[in-house]
Structure formats: structure tokens, C-alpha cells
Amino acid sequence: MTVGDEILDLPAIELSERLAARTLTSVDLTEGYLARIARMQPLLNCFVTVTPERARADAARADAARAAGQQGPLLGLPYGVKDIIDTAGIRTTWGTRAHLDRVPERDADVVARLTAAGAVLLGKLSTTELANTFGSNWPADGLGGAHRNPWNRNLWAGGSSAGPGAAVAAGLCAFALGSETWGSIDCPSALNAVTGLRPTYDAVSRRGVMTVAWSLDKVGPMVRDARDAVMVLRALAQLPISLERATAAGGAALRVGYIDHVGFPSPDPAYDTAWAAAKDVLRASGVPMKPVTLPDTADEPAVFVTLVAESLVAFEGFIRDGHAARMFDRETWPEKIAWLDKLGMTASDYVKAQRVRAQVQRAYQAIFDEVDVLVGPGFPLLAPAVDAKLPSFEAKDTHFTLVTDGNAAGLPAVSLPMGFTASGLPLGMHVVAAGYRDEDALALAALFQAQTDHHRRRPPAA
Amino acid sequence: MDRRLFLEGLALTTLAGACQTRDPAPVKAITGDGGAGDGGAAPPSVPPPLAKLRGAVVVDDLEPALAFRPLPRPGRR
Numbered sequence: 001m002t003v004g005d006e007i008l009d010l011p012a013i014e015l016s017e018r019l020a021a022r023t024l025t026s027v028d029l030t031e032g033y034l035a036r037i038a039r040m041q042p043l044l045n046c047f048v049t050v051t052p053e054r055a056r057a058d059a060a061r062a063d064a065a066r067a068a069g070q071q072g073p074l075l076g077l078p079y080g081v082k083d084i085i086d087t088a089g090i091r092t093t094w095g096t097r098a099h100l101d102r103v104p105e106r107d108a109d110v111v112a113r114l115t116a117a118g119a120v121l122l123g124k125l126s127t128t129e130l131a132n133t134f135g136s137n138w139p140a141d142g143l144g145g146a147h148r149n150p151w152n153r154n155l156w157a158g159g160s161s162a163g164p165g166a167a168v169a170a171g172l173c174a175f176a177l178g179s180e181t182w183g184s185i186d187c188p189s190a191l192n193a194v195t196g197l198r199p200t201y202d203a204v205s206r207r208g209v210m211t212v213a214w215s216l217d218k219v220g221p222m223v224r225d226a227r228d229a230v231m232v233l234r235a236l237a238q239l240p241i242s243l244e245r246a247t248a249a250g251g252a253a254l255r256v257g258y259i260d261h262v263g264f265p266s267p268d269p270a271y272d273t274a275w276a277a278a279k280d281v282l283r284a285s286g287v288p289m290k291p292v293t294l295p296d297t298a299d300e301p302a303v304f305v306t307l308v309a310e311s312l313v314a315f316e317g318f319i320r321d322g323h324a325a326r327m328f329d330r331e332t333w334p335e336k337i338a339w340l341d342k343l344g345m346t347a348s349d350y351v352k353a354q355r356v357r358a359q360v361q362r363a364y365q366a367i368f369d370e371v372d373v374l375v376g377p378g379f380p381l382l383a384p385a386v387d388a389k390l391p392s393f394e395a396k397d398t399h400f401t402l403v404t405d406g407n408a409a410g411l412p413a414v415s416l417p418m419g420f421t422a423s424g425l426p427l428g429m430h431v432v433a434a435g436y437r438d439e440d441a442l443a444l445a446a447l448f449q450a451q452t453d454h455h456r457r458r459p460p461a462a
Numbered sequence: 463m464d465r466r467l468f469l470e471g472l473a474l475t476t477l478a479g480a481c482q483t484r485d486p487a488p489v490k491a492i493t494g495d496g497g498a499g500d501g502g503a504a505p506p507s508v509p510p511p512l513a514k515l516r517g518a519v520v521v522d523d524l525e526p527a528l529a530f531r532p533l534p535r536p537g538r539r
Contacts, residue, residue, distance in 0.1 A: 200533060201532055201533065202532045202533075202535075215529070215530035239535060239536060240536055241536060242536070297518070298514045298515045298517070298518040300514070301512055301513075301514050301515035302515060305512070305515060306530070343512060344512075345512065349512060349515060349516070351528055352515055352516070352518065352520055353515060354528065354529055354530050354531075355520035356515065356518055356520055357530055358520075358525065358531060359518075359520060361531075361533065409533070410530075410532055410533050411533070435533030435534065436533065436534075436535065436536050
């Protein structure tokens with residue numbers, strides 16, 4: 001049976017319900033996505049590698065298992081993973097020409113969990129080179145070319161989880177896995193109008209995932225509906241995280257703190273009006289809301305120092321083996337390193353950064369004694385053009401506090417669609433919760449999505 | 463060359479510049495104390511990311527925080 005676009009665009013949870021009711025088969029759904037990928041991949045470049053044979057085998061196995069009585073929310077659901085996440089026997093490039101032939105021997109833990117849950121692997125999704133570490137400042141520098149945004153193919157899909165963001169938005173998979181070290185789920189979620197969960201640090205295994213920075217890296221789902229993220233996190237989490245209240249009803253019982261400014265100029269008039277409207281939606285839902293002042297800490301340099309120090313060690317072998325010389329080379333490797341040398345980072349900087357991160361944790365613990373979640377306007381920019389260099393950054397007051405603090409402390413967060421500009425570009429909203437209270441962030445997102453349809457709007461490219 | 467190259471959150475930092483370029487105000491140089499200077503010609507002695515960190519007071523507990531401490535896991539909250 002041919003599966004139409006109206007089915008392929010559904011949230012994963014609704015696809016799961018149809019599979020469970022056996023009104024839809026995994027084989028048909030998978031064929032539908034593969035056909036759409038074949039049509040859209042040349043336009044968007046969101047896959048590095050498509051795995052049709054693997055997908056068809058997985059789907060047939062899932063349908064057979066269901067016919068034999070097996071159940072499960074992810075059974076037969078097709079997905080893609082960011083190409084820094086290892087897949088046994090399938091190349092995992094880290095988004096760099098230096099690793100075009102890198103084929104892992106074993107699956108990352110997250111892939112193994114999804115396989116065990118019966119999910120169907122469609123392929124590997126694009127990422128900026130090394131997930132932005134030491135990377136290029138040109139959006140065009142992606143494997144196969146620029147990672148294009150389905151809302152406007154002249155614009156960038158964001159980074160570093162570009163492929164997961166674009167593929168989920170364009171309806172090329174039921175769900176995707178992305179990763180974040182400092183904004184890499186949040187940014188492409190906002191720019192593509194998808195819902196992204198950055199889980200609590202350590203709640204999801206990082207084994208088999210390219211390391212950017214050990215103490216900052218997180219793997220999380222990127223989906224079309226907050227309820228999808230609940231479903232996927234349940235399969236991914238290596239710790240017993242409660243998710244029972246991660247529903248719209250659970251969201252209505254939350255105490256909400258909000259911030260109006262994230263430290264950036266507004267990127268578009270619609271950003272402010274969408275945020276004001278979002279607050280109205282939440283107030284109308286009956287949740288108590290109060291303004292919150294965020295702590296003033298050295299969070300940004302603390303994350304910066306941590307990232308630089310840890311990534312230089314993490315990529316030591318990559319650099320030593322000469323792979324850096326095969327990266328996109330608009331700036332040479334010596335040029336990149338020269339700048340770092342000028343910084344003069346010391347061991348005490350790293351130690352101090354970790355102490356600052358503990359300060360951030362304590363400050364947010366105090367906030368979360370008063371409220372359950374913090375919500376604010378999300379990623380503060382619109383998607384930039386794919387054919388130009390990303391603009392320079394010199395000033396220091398460009399602090400995206402919620403995202404930086406959340407990553408510094410290891411807090412869970414959800415980015416979800418908040419609205420659109422007059423020209424139809426997505427705007428995101430950001431929700432942060434206390435450690436291991438991922439369900440609270442998801443519950444608020446579910447509550448918001450129960451009252452709005454931004455997340456159901458589909459891009460022109462789909 | 464600037465710190466963009468080293469941030470995984472490329473979009474957070476480089477794209478921060480996208481916001482800034484919408485503002486016609488001139489880009490300011492950063493002085494060694496972490497504050498915005500007057501567009502000075504001399505390069506900063508301490509780049510801003512480190513200046514604020516080095517100026518922070520973080521000796522307010524006795525924990526030997528030499529490494530990141532993940533948040534308490536469920537069951538130990």
C-alpha cells in the first residue's frame with residue numbers, strides 16, 4: 001500500500017498507534033519514507049548515508065514480530081541518527097571528509113537500544129564537520145554540500161544536528177537522534193520547527209558517540225511532537241527517569257518561571273510577538289507563571305574552556321593521525337590552533353570552569369525550589385544563508401543564558417516551535433527543567449502543543 | 463581568527479554574530495578586563511571568555527571540584 005504524505009508527516013506517536021492498530025505496516029511506512037528521501041535528499045542533503053536494505057529488513061522483521069504478538073511503541077518506526085553516532089557495519093563519518101570510510105564494528109548504545117525496541121534504521125543524518133568542533137564557518141562546508149533548510153532551501157538547517165532537524169521537519173523519518181554539547185539540538189530544532197529534547201547529562205548513554213567534550217555531550221530525540229520525545233526517551237534512557245507526568249495534563253500542574261530576554265537582540269519582530277503569544281497560551285492554560293531572574297555567573301567562559309580543553313584531548317588521535325589536514329580547509333589547521341595558543345588557557349582555568357559549573361548547578365537548584373520549569377523565547381536568530389560565511393562574532397554580550405547555563409549544569413531542556421515570521425521562518429521556544437526532571441520540560445511542551453498548531457505546520461519542501 | 467572555531471555550538475556563537483550584524487552599532491573590541499573597549503587597535507591581553515572566568519570567585523565551598531560533577535541521579539535526590 002502506498003503511504004501518502006499526510007501519513008508520513010504525522011507525529012511518531014500517531015504512527016505508532018496506527019502500527020499497533022495494524023492499519024499501517026512498517027514495510028509500507030518505510031517504503032514511503034524511502035521514496036520521499038529519494039525525492040528530497042537532492043534538495044536538502046540531510047542524509048550522509050541512506051540504508052534502504054537495512055531499513056527494509058528491519059521493517060519486515062518488525063511486521064513479523066507484531067504479527068507474532070510483540071508490541072512496543074517504537075516497533076516498526078523508521079528513524080535516522082546523526083552521523084556521529086556509531087552504527088555497526090555502516091559508515092559513520094563524523095561529518096568530515098577525513099572519515100568517509102570510517103565503519104564502526106559495533107552500534108552505539110543508543111542505536112542498540114532502538115534496535116532492541118524494533119525501530120527501523122533509515123540512515124545516517126548529516127552534521128556539521130565534527131559536530132562543529134574546529135569546524136568551518138561556512139554553511140556550504142557540509143559533506144555533499146550545504147545542509148539546507150526545508151522551510152527555505154536557500155537557508156541553512158543549523159548546527160550541529162542539521163540532518164536530524166531538516167529530516168524530521170521535512171517528514172523523511174518518524175523521529176531522529178541528535179546530540180548537543182552547547183546548543184546543537186536546540187539550534188536546529190528552532191531553525192527547522194521541530195521539537196528537540198536535550199536530556200539530563202548522563203541520562204542517555206554516550207558510548208559509541210563521537211566525543212566533543214565528555215562532560216558536556218548529550219544525545220537526544222528530535223521529533224515532531226513532544227509526546228514523541230517521551231516515547232523515544234523511554235527507550236533511550238539508561239536510568240529510571242520518571243516520565244509518567246510528561247503529558248499535557250502534567251504540564252498544567254507545573255509552576256512556571258519565565259524570562260523575557262536571552263541576551264540577544266530580537267532577530268525579527270515576530271520573535272517578540274510570538275513569545276508574548278506563547279505566554280498568553282500558557283497563562284490561559286492555567287499554569288501559574290512568574291518572572292525569574294537568572295544568575296549572573298561566568299557560565300559562558302566556563303563552558304567555553306571546558307569544551308576547548310576536553311575537545312583538544314578528545315580529538316588528540318584525530319589530529320595526531322593527520323586527519324585535521326583533510327578537513328574543510330578555508331582556514332588551515334595551523335591558523336585554527338594559533339588562535340587557541342593566543343588564549344593561553346591554563347589548567348587552573350579548567351579547574352575554575354568546573355567550579356563555576358557547580359555554582360550554576362546550585363543557582364538553578366535554588367530556582368527549581370520555587371518553580372518546576374523555566375521557559376523563555378528560544379534560539380535568537382533566523383536561519384542564515386547557505387552561500388555566505390557565518391557572520392563574525394566579536395562582542396561579549398551575546399550570552400544565550402538558558403542554553404549555556406543548561407549545558408553548564410547538565411539540565412534537561414526542550415526546544416519547540418513557538419511561531420513563524422511573516423516570511424514563514426520558524427521561531428523556537430526553550431524550556432528547561434531540573435536535573436532528571438526531563439518529564440517536566442516535556443510536560444510543558446506537551447501542554448503548549450495541545451493548545452497550538454505550530455508544531456503541526458509542514459514546510460514547503462515537504 | 464576568533465573563538466567561533468572552537469565552539470561546538472557554532473550556531474550559538476557564530477550566529478550570534480548574525481543578530482549583531484542586524485544592529486548598525488559598531489563592533490567593539492574587548493579589553494583585558496572583560497569589558498567592552500573603545501574599538502581599540504591593540505589586541506586584548508586576555509580574551510573575554512577567560513577574563514570573566516578568571517575574575518570569578520569560586521572558592522565558596524569545600525568540594526574538590528576538579529572535574530564536572532553530574533547532577534544527583536534519581537533515587538538520590
